[in-house]
Amino acid sequence: MKEKIKLAINAVRRFMKAHKVISIMIALAVVIAVIVIVKLVSQGKNETKYVLAAAIKDNISSSVSGSGTVIAESQVDIKPKVSGDVVYVGVKVGDKVEKGQLIARIDDENAAKAVRDAELNLENARLSYEKTTRATEDSLNREIINSRDSVSSSLVAMSDTISDLDDLMYENDRGYSYMTNFNYYKSLTQNSRDKASSAALLADENYLNAVSLYKSASAKVVLQGDDHDELLSSLASSYNLVKAVFDTAESARVFLTVVRDDFNNRNETVPASITEDLRTVDGYISALNSRLSELSARKSALRDALDPLTAKISLTQRENALTDAKEKLGDYYIRAPFDGTVAKMNIKNADSVSSDSVSSGSSIATIVTDKSIAEISLNEVDVAKVKTGEKAVLDFDAVDNVTITGIVTEVDAVGSSSQGVVTYGAKIAFDVENEQIRSGMNVNATIFTETKANILLVPASAVKTQGGKSYVSVVKNPPSKLASVAVALSTVPENVPVTIGIQNDDYVEIISGLNEGDVVIERTVSGNSSSASRASESASGSNRNVMMFGSNGGSAPRMR
Numbered sequence: 001m002k003e004k005i006k007l008a009i010n011a012v013r014r015f016m017k018a019h020k021v022i023s024i025m026i027a028l029a030v031v032i033a034v035i036v037i038v039k040l041v042s043q044g045k046n047e048t049k050y051v052l053a054a055a056i057k058d059n060i061s062s063s064v065s066g067s068g069t070v071i072a073e074s075q076v077d078i079k080p081k082v083s084g085d086v087v088y089v090g091v092k093v094g095d096k097v098e099k100g101q102l103i104a105r106i107d108d109e110n111a112a113k114a115v116r117d118a119e120l121n122l123e124n125a126r127l128s129y130e131k132t133t134r135a136t137e138d139s140l141n142r143e144i145i146n147s148r149d150s151v152s153s154s155l156v157a158m159s160d161t162i163s164d165l166d167d168l169m170y171e172n173d174r175g176y177s178y179m180t181n182f183n184y185y186k187s188l189t190q191n192s193r194d195k196a197s198s199a200a201l202l203a204d205e206n207y208l209n210a211v212s213l214y215k216s217a218s219a220k221v222v223l224q225g226d227d228h229d230e231l232l233s234s235l236a237s238s239y240n241l242v243k244a245v246f247d248t249a250e251s252a253r254v255f256l257t258v259v260r261d262d263f264n265n266r267n268e269t270v271p272a273s274i275t276e277d278l279r280t281v282d283g284y285i286s287a288l289n290s291r292l293s294e295l296s297a298r299k300s301a302l303r304d305a306l307d308p309l310t311a312k313i314s315l316t317q318r319e320n321a322l323t324d325a326k327e328k329l330g331d332y333y334i335r336a337p338f339d340g341t342v343a344k345m346n347i348k349n350a351d352s353v354s355s356d357s358v359s360s361g362s363s364i365a366t367i368v369t370d371k372s373i374a375e376i377s378l379n380e381v382d383v384a385k386v387k388t389g390e391k392a393v394l395d396f397d398a399v400d401n402v403t404i405t406g407i408v409t410e411v412d413a414v415g416s417s418s419q420g421v422v423t424y425g426a427k428i429a430f431d432v433e434n435e436q437i438r439s440g441m442n443v444n445a446t447i448f449t450e451t452k453a454n455i456l457l458v459p460a461s462a463v464k465t466q467g468g469k470s471y472v473s474v475v476k477n478p479p480s481k482l483a484s485v486a487v488a489l490s491t492v493p494e495n496v497p498v499t500i501g502i503q504n505d506d507y508v509e510i511i512s513g514l515n516e517g518d519v520v521i522e523r524t525v526s527g528n529s530s531s532a533s534r535a536s537e538s539a540s541g542s543n544r545n546v547m548m549f550g551s552n553g554g555s556a557p558r559m560r
Contacts, residue, residue, distance in 0.1 A: 249281050
C-alpha cells in the first residue's frame with residue numbers, strides 16, 4: 001500500500017511540473033471554494049432565531065408552599081379527675097377504641113355510696129313534696145291558728161320569764177336589803193371578783209335587750225286577719241324575743257356558776273340560795289329551748305303551707321345533688337373521648353392515681369384519632385394569600401411516590417417570630433388516609449390559592465417588563481406551524497403592551513393587549529450561542545410553587 005501511495009504522489013508531482021498553469025488554477029479554485037463555504041457557515045451561525053408560542057385559552061392555578069409535620073387530627077392526654085387505686089385496665093397501646101369505651105376504672109366504693117345516699121335523700125324530698133302538694137285549705141288554716149297560738153303564748157310566757165329573771169337578778173331578798181341579789185352574790189366572791197363582774201354586766205345587757213324586744217313584739221303582734229306575711233313577721237319577732245330571753249337566762253347561769261365555783265375553789269360551802277337560783281335558771285333555759293324549737297317549727301310549717309314551691313325547691317336541690325353524685329361517680333370510669341387508637345398507656349392494675357396529676361401534667365393514657373392532618377408553616381408573604389377551604393397537595397419526605405390531597409382547615413391569625421423571621425401555622429386535613437403515613441413524618445404542602453378557567457395565557461418567559469409595565473413581542477406573519485425549534489423571522493417583532501393577571505412559573509394571564517392565537521416570542525436563540533436564552537431577563541412570575549391545569553385536569557399544553 002505504501003508503494004502505491006508513493007507512486008501516486010510522484011505522478012501528481014510530474015503532472016504539476018508538466019502543467020504548471022493548470023495546477024495553479026485548480027489550487028485557486030479549491031481556495032475560493034473553501035472561503036465561500038466558511039463564509040456561508042459563518043453567516044448561518046450569526047443569524048438570530050426565535051422560539052415562538054401562541055396565546056391560548058386554558059385554566060391556571062397559582063399556589064404557595066410550606067413544610068411541616070404530620071399530626072393526628074385530635075390527640076387527648078387523659079388525666080384523672082379523682083384519686084384512688086386502679087382496679088381495671090381494659091386496653092393496651094395500639095388498641096383501637098370507640099367513643100365511650102371503658103379504658104380503665106378507679107376504685108369507686110365511696111362515690112357509689114354517695115350516689116345511694118343522694119337517691120335516698122331525693123326520695124325523702126319527693127315524699128315531702130307530694131305531702132305538701134296534697135295540703136288543703138284546712139291544713140293552711142290549721143297552721144295559721146297554730147302560729148297565732150304560738151305567738152300569743154310566747155308573749156305571755158316571755159312576760160312571766162322576764163319578770164322572774166328581774167326578781168332573780170335585781171331583787172334584794174338574797175342578802176342585804178341595800179344590795180341587789182347579783183351584787184350581793186358578787187360581793188361574796190374572793191378569787192373570781194373580776195370574772196363575776198364581767199358575767200353580771202353581760203347578764204344586765206341581755207336583760208335590757210330582752211325587755212326592749214318584748215315591747216317591740218307586743219306592739220307588732222298579729223293575732224287576727226289574713227295577712228300571712230305579717231303573721232310570719234310576728235313569728236320571727238317572737239323567735240327573736242325568746243332568743244333574747246334565753247341569752248339573758250344563759251348569761252345569768254354563767255354568773256351564778258362563777259360564784260359557785262369561787263366557793264368550791266375555797267373549799268367553802270356554797271350558799272343554798274345560789275344552788276336554788278341555778279336550778280331555777282336551768283329550768284328557764286330548758287323551757288326557752290323548747291319554745292325556740294316550737295316557734296321555728298311553726299314558722300317552717302306555715303311557710304310550707306303558704307308556699308309549696310319551698311318543697312319543690314328542696315326536691316330540685318336533691319335531684320341536682322343526685323346528678324352531681326352520678327357525675328362524680330362517672331369520673332371513676334375512664335372512657336375514650338372519641339374513636340381512635342391508644343398511643344400511650346401509663347397505668348396498670350393496682351396503681352394509685354391522683355387528681356393532682358392534672359396540674360402536674362401527667363396523664364394515664366393518650367388517645368389519638370386515626371385521621372391525620374398536616375401542620376405546616378408559611379411565611380408572612382404567602383399566608384396573606386391562603387384561606388380556609390382551599391385545596392392542597394401533600395407529599396412526604398419519607399414515602400416516595402405518595403401524594404395526598406387535602407383542604408386547608410385552619411390558618412393562624414397571629415404569627416410567631418424566631419431570629420427575625422415571622423411564620424404562621426396552617427392545618428390541612430387529609431381527603432383520604434394512607435397507612436404508610438405516620439404522625440411525626442415531614443410533609444411538604446402546595447396550597448392552591450387562586451384558580452381561573454378558560455382565560456387567555458402566554459408562557460411566562462414571553463412577558464417582559466420595562467418601567468414597571470409589561471409587554472410581549474408579537475410576531476406578524478408567523479410560520480403556519482409552530483414547533484419547539486428556533487426559527488428565523490422575515491419581519492421584525494412588534495412590542496405590544498399587555499395587562500397581566502394571575503401567573504405562575506409557566507404561564508401568565510393576559511387580561512388585555514392580545515387575542516387568542518396571537519404568536520409571541522417565547523425565547524430568543526442567538527446565532528453565536530448554542531443554547532436558547534429567555535426572552536425576558538425579568539419574567540413577571542415570581543411564585544416558584546405553582547401548577548398549571550388544563551381543561552381535562554392535566555397540565556396545559558405549551559405551544560412552541
